[in-house]
Amino acid sequence: MNPHTSPWRILRSAARYVARFRDRIFVIKLGGELLADTGARRQIAEQLAVLWRFSIPVVLVHGGGGELDRFCGRAGIAVEKAAGRRITSPAVLDAAKMSFIGRLQTDLLAELRAAGLSPVGLSGVDAGLVGARRRGPTTVDGRRVDFGEVGDIESVNPDILHQLLAAGHLPVVTSLTGNDAGEIFNTNADTLAAELAAAMGAEKLFYLLDQPGLLNDPADPASLITEIHPEALTARIKDGRVAGGMRPKCEALMRALEQGVKRVHLISGLRADALLEEVFTNEGSGTLVHADAALAMPGSPNGGEVAHAG
Ligand SMILES: Nc1ncnc2c1ncn2[C@@H]1O[C@H](COP(=O)(O)OP(=O)(O)O)[C@@H](O)[C@H]1O
Numbered sequence: 001m002n003p004h005t006s007p008w009r010i011l012r013s014a015a016r017y018v019a020r021f022r023d024r025i026f027v028i029k030l031g032g033e034l035l036a037d038t039g040a041r042r043q044i045a046e047q048l049a050v051l052w053r054f055s056i057p058v059v060l061v062h063g064g065g066g067e068l069d070r071f072c073g074r075a076g077i078a079v080e081k082a083a084g085r086r087i088t089s090p091a092v093l094d095a096a097k098m099s100f101i102g103r104l105q106t107d108l109l110a111e112l113r114a115a116g117l118s119p120v121g122l123s124g125v126d127a128g129l130v131g132a133r134r135r136g137p138t139t140v141d142g143r144r145v146d147f148g149e150v151g152d153i154e155s156v157n158p159d160i161l162h163q164l165l166a167a168g169h170l171p172v173v174t175s176l177t178g179n180d181a182g183e184i185f186n187t188n189a190d191t192l193a194a195e196l197a198a199a200m201g202a203e204k205l206f207y208l209l210d211q212p213g214l215l216n217d218p219a220d221p222a223s224l225i226t227e228i229h230p231e232a233l234t235a236r237i238k239d240g241r242v243a244g245g246m247r248p249k250c251e252a253l254m255r256a257l258e259q260g261v262k263r264v265h266l267i268s269g270l271r272a273d274a275l276l277e278e279v280f281t282n283e284g285s286g287t288l289v290h291a292d293a294a295l296a297m298p299g300s301p302n303g304g305e306v307a308h309a310g
């Protein structure tokens with residue numbers, strides 16, 4: 001095998017990082033469209049198996065917004081969104097249960113099992129993991145919107161996740177939440193991942209995307225921003241350069257940083273080794289979001305951002 005190819009390069013530098021990350025929790029959120037892609041699912045499972053063999057405990061989080069849209073389309077259930085966020089009728093909540101748990105999670109568990117892992121599937125409803133509250137009517141872009149069966153996270157009790165990890169299982173959490181009154185809600189998966197990472201004191205939070213990372217121009221995959229300060233990210237949200245599905249993701253990850261998660265990575269879930277490259281090489285991959293003083297703030301010459309050199 002050519003020693004300059006990516007797997008070899010990663011393996012040569014891995015030893016330095018294994019000791020640093022051993023027993024530090026990584027929370028990894030998989031984008032919905034990756035889950036529906038058999039090839040992407042397999043590559044991700046293989047990379048997770050490598051992390052696991054190096055004793056890096058991982059908690060996976062997933063939603064499946066695209067799959068839910070398709071499910072509703074087939075079933076003749078209206079898909080309604082306000083500012084890109086789903087309005088969840090009781091029929092949509094039922095469809096979410098069937099898509100997220102019945103289909104996407106079951107297929108993902110099977111793939112992880114085939115990669116030699118021992119995954120256990122759950123949602124925020126299980127074992128008191130998440131305490132959620134119905135959002136209720138909210139003003140969005142100047143109009144009153146009732147999001148219906150959407151839940152906002154009020155508390156997280158990660159005991160079940162620690163217990164599963166200690167017993168050698170890989171927890172896979174999907175984005176339904178609940179509360180002690182027995183209610184069930186639809187909750188954004190990016191938000192759930194950020195809250196779980198914060199509650200578990202995760203070392204790193206990853207968002208695996210169908211893009212190489214945060215792009216300066218969403219239409220140009222070569223315009224990767226390799227490093228960004230949360231304040232520079234906020235400026236991009238305000239002036240609309242971060243939009244669409246990327247906006248709630250960036251808002252969620254900034255909440256995680258505020259709550260003590262040190263490093264958040266936006267990386268490709270489509271490239272065979274993007275996750276391992278990020279964890280085990282100096283160069284990393286995708287976009288790193290962090291608030292270290294070394295990355296100067298907006299207003300400084302680099303404006304709190306580093307663009308891809310290549
Ligand atoms: N600046 C940007 N950089 C990268 N992707 C962006 C950007 N702005 C908008 N996007 C879009 O956001 C999408 C990711 O959000 P979303 O579809 O909600 O993903 P997920 O399923 O991973 O939660 C990307 O596929 C891309 O089309």
Ligand SMILES: CC(=O)N[C@@H](CCC(=O)OP(=O)(O)O)C(=O)O
Nearest residue numbers: 032063064065086186187188189
């Ligand atoms: C309330 C809310 O927005 N729920 C999301 C949950 C799924 C999700 O977040 O999936 P992705 O990660 O694939 O986007 C939804 O219904 O689409």
